[in-house]
Amino acid sequence: MNWLQRLWRRRQMEEQLEKELRFHLDQYESELIANGHDPEEARRQAALALGGPEQVKEYCRDARGTRWLEDLLQDIRFALRMLRKNRAFAAVALLTLALGTGATTVMFTVVNGVLLKPLPYPEPNNLVTVRGHTETWNTKIFGEQNVAYPDFLDCKRDSRSLEMAGTLYDGGTVSEPGPPEYVDLREISSGLFSVLRVNLAHGRAFMPGEDLPGGAPVMILGYSFWQRHFAGRPEALGTSVVLDQKRYTVVGIAPADFRLDGIEPDVYTPIGQNTAAYLQNRSAHPIGVVARLRPGATLANAQAELGLIGRHLAEEYADTNAGRTFLVQPLRPEVGDVRSTLWLLLGAVSLVLLIACVNVASLLLARAVSRERELSMRAALGASRSRLVRQCLTESAVLALSGGLLGLLLADVGVRPFIAFWPGSLPRAQEVHLDWRVMLFAISVSLLSGLLFGLAPALRSPARGLEQALRAGARSVAGTSRRLHSAFVISEIALAIVLLVAAGMLGRTLLMLSSLDPGVNVNNVLVTRMALSPATLADPGRIRPAWQDVLSRASRVPGVQSVALVDTFPMREGNNQIGYSTSADIPPENQQPMTLATSVTPDYLNVMGIPLRRGRFFDDQDRIGNQLVVVIDDVLSKQAFGTQDPVGRRLWIPGTSSPFSSDSKAPDPVLVVGVVGHVRHWGLAGDDQAQVRAQLYYNFAQVPDPLLPRWSQLMSVAVRTSVAPLSVVESLRQQVRGAAGDQVLYEVRTMEQLASGTLARQRFLLLLFGIFAGLALLLACIGIYGVLAYLTGQRVPEIGVRMALGARPADVMWLVFRQSLGMIFGGIAVGIVAALAAGRGLQHLVEGMLPTEPSTLAITVPVLVVAALLASFVPARRASRVDPMTALRQD
């Protein structure tokens, strides 16, 4: 029988023990009788020889070795009984804990799914990426780059430590089967799926022979695309799909939920078949690299090896690769600025949990004081100090775990709505669910908080003199506990202040940001990306007329006032950063000043409502062959020309980033013809801190022919309407479909949506901090109420004496208020210091955040004081109504 069985058969064991001892006594007794003793005497002697039966039994139980567990179970049963008996206490404590752990667990579930979980591929720790790094480049702005395709092929061929695959973002129009649709295309190396160790859902991956120029045109479909267009039928394999006028044979279906950089592509084609010029050019860097360390290789090996390859390439191709090296980095999920938001929220929510813990601690402490007699009785009956501490801790652990389990249930229900509520789309949202990590987290958090709120009451329980406590009777003296209680209330108020001030700061920031002028008139503007017909794109001569046709057709749509084309429109929707020079003597690349460059058509200013400050905007005379002209904004004007009039001045834009010429040594100058207002391109919140704010516009009509197909893939249509912008979408779609009906609009949005989207993070944070602060305020008030009610209850006899001696009810109320004010202001003092520190942290994490100001404190602190005084009102009033006679007779 092992200990578990023994535990299980406890009752049977008890019966047997009883029977065994009974047998012993009976035998001894009958033997004594046989030896001539009187039966009465015999029983007495037998009992005497054995000793106290209960004591013997107790020793036998000890000998079983399951003592600790039996005690634990007993304590747990006792704790549950106590909870059942004190329903009000149990309800308040459990609810508080469930809310605290529930909210914390929701946040952790999201943090776990988005930030902590490894990539969803087998053996994710061996996955790395290779990035390009050029010494002479302004890495502060550009960061590290992707890799040129020829460089990638060389690395792939020469590397012994890495198994490499490349990917290239692209897009195209699928015109068959079904109506034309613009799709997210990913061109991939044949080895991609095997590098990731991912099996296709159906069919096969690309063969190496297909990853070469002239290979058979094959395609792999994304799972969702396959579901959408083929209703998930396996017969899709072997059928053909027409993408940008080229017919491909479907050979495979990617598995469900397979993502690259967090996006599920619609279709995949072999990258090696793409013969576009920029893929043969070592100075263009479009290839994202996914690689796996071969068995035995380490990151350092791989880095050393690729460093060597990089040096060889730099020698061999000095004009394109000088100073260029490769960096091997662990492959990590791309989550962007979500990281800081999530940690911020997890931090805020743990403050709420902390308040909940303090609350429960003060409730428990109040109970421990009133249970002093019970505990002293236990001590008198022989319970050791450690045994009593263990009992108290077990009780709080039971409380904490029950609260934690409730919280886990809450989290399970709450996490989906929370994600749905996230502004924009949460990266890796599909990875967010309750798993063993979350369970472990919730259980450890609740046990830890149980320890936190259980320790103070537990340690004090048997600390006092035994007989003193017994003698004190019902009138317990609450000296030490009063100090502890005040400390609890002070910390609660301090924590609530931190959250309130943070919420106040966010609110003020949001108010300030939304009152900012975005620089464009966002009302009634529709922006949508557009793909020209693939047939047109294949023939550069037809591109300009096709766009002209789009513009004139769109302007005929009822409700459309003006229409323009634009490559990167404001509110963070893409950007093109270029270097420029104010003289023909062009400085090296990393010393050139930078500006955003935007390609537009002449009506852009009207569509966006951007004010013209000086000179003119573009007109139809600004064509290829005529003088190259640009229009700049206030910021660039000041940055490049100071206070001088920029109109008529010239700028030089070096070839590597120029949309005008490819001669990097001696580019033609461009003429500044006008100045327009600055547009908050990086969003309402982000623009002030952006690295590159200056803006330069150039006419799409002056983009040279070789660049035209690439540019045409980036263009969007922007429309100013006289009616609700979304109401013109359908007629616009019909009008611009083109002769073959295969020109499509995608990513249709209004500028209003985009502008408010740039504040979504701040708004979301404000809302959550508001909720947390409200919760904290509520919990703190409950805590103050509970503590004061308890402390005043303890002082009833004292109050009785005071009133008997002539104190008026107002004096008594003041007595209580004075106590509560002391705690409140103590908490505020601590809280303000903590809030100032937290505010500085917040400024780092949230863009556009204003610093903590006295006005924020001036608004939030009174809110708390009023709430706290309200909470102390009820106990104070009750104290003032104490009847001196009953109070004095209480003992």
Added chain:
Amino acid sequence: MTEKSDLPQGTLDLLILKVVALGPVHGYAIAQRLQQVSRDVVQVPQGSLYPALHRLENRGLLAADWKDTDTGREAKFYRLTRKGRAQLETEAASWDRLAAAVGLILKMSEGGTR
């Protein structure tokens, strides 16, 4: 009345093992046997007999079954397990060594070794 001695620490277990080694036996009989064999010299407090039995059972040195006695009453009979027998042998051997050593020391004549 003969003079009684307390048992030296740790020897009760050894004595119980030895008595049980003679064949399945119940608690009361163990107490009787110890009393008789030691000719009433060794004082076994009955109160500590049962915790010791339970401890030995818990350690797997003894096993127990409920069986009828000669008088037809049901009693808990203890018997030695294989592990118990091994334990008995080692403990008995070490007891012998200890007793012999103690005996030698006690027989030593005054004035030290010669």
